[in-house]
Amino acid sequence: MRISLFNVTATIEHGCRGFQKLGSSSFQGETARLLGAFSQIRAASGPSKGLLPGPYPQTPEERAAAAKKYNMRVEDYEPIPDNGEGYGDYPQLPDRSQHERDPWYSWDHPDLRRNWGEPIHWDFDMFIRNRVDTSPSPVAWRTMCKHLFGFVGFMLLMFYLGEKFPSYQPVAPKQYPYSNLHLERGEDPEKQPEEVKHFNI
């Protein structure tokens, strides 16, 4: 499959190997083969295949190469566990937000608190200083959860009970004067209204 567009060169290197590797699964084989075919096509500009993220490293040599690629020490490099969710060989970095980094160090990008070339966390866009903050909280997280959900749960329970067992002053049906508003209700003025007794003395 060659697509000749301006500035795009189809590289079918390892294409056959890719097909074989992907074709091992049964139902996913069809779609995976197509996807695999497309993933081999890249523009000639940009980084080479060795510099881009790849599949999960199986051998120690692949690990060392991946560590070198990501500018990390071989001992520090730990790929995200392979659970099929598509992380490949991307490193697992500590889940610490950029809020926690030293504000006084001379970062290359001070607003992001990051140096050039430093490996980026998978969820970096979540951990920027406008968003999620993993700094220590004033009270432990579990205590905060307990307090909040305890209070909300208690209020919900009490309102529910209040609906089930209402409590108010005793009430009676409304008592109207003038023989139960005989004339106002539009009844015959000549007719004698029936006597309604509201009380007993």
Place this chain on the structure above:
Amino acid sequence: MADYREAPLATRPKTLDPAEYFNLSLDQRRAEEERAGLRAQLKRQYQMQLNNPHRKELIEDPALTRWVYARTNPYNHFRATKKTSLLGGLFGVVPLFVLYYVLKTDRLCLTP
């Protein structure tokens, strides 16, 4: 600095962590030096490009390129496992049926 107390709502700096401050083994020190070496090399590369008077283009960050590529191409390494199939079904298949049922039996027209 041994009596440093943590500032509220801030992580303790790495340099003031007592585990790293006292009783450092040679291996740990070597590891720290290697990391510092890597950092220094990256800093040097960046500064050379930044202060190059003949540079006319943007400084490209390969770490950023890799991150963007990894985030936009997860399906290259996707595998159908129990968890991924469950998630795919839960987010992609179930809402179709649920929404169909809910919208069909909306309160204005109670019959589907």
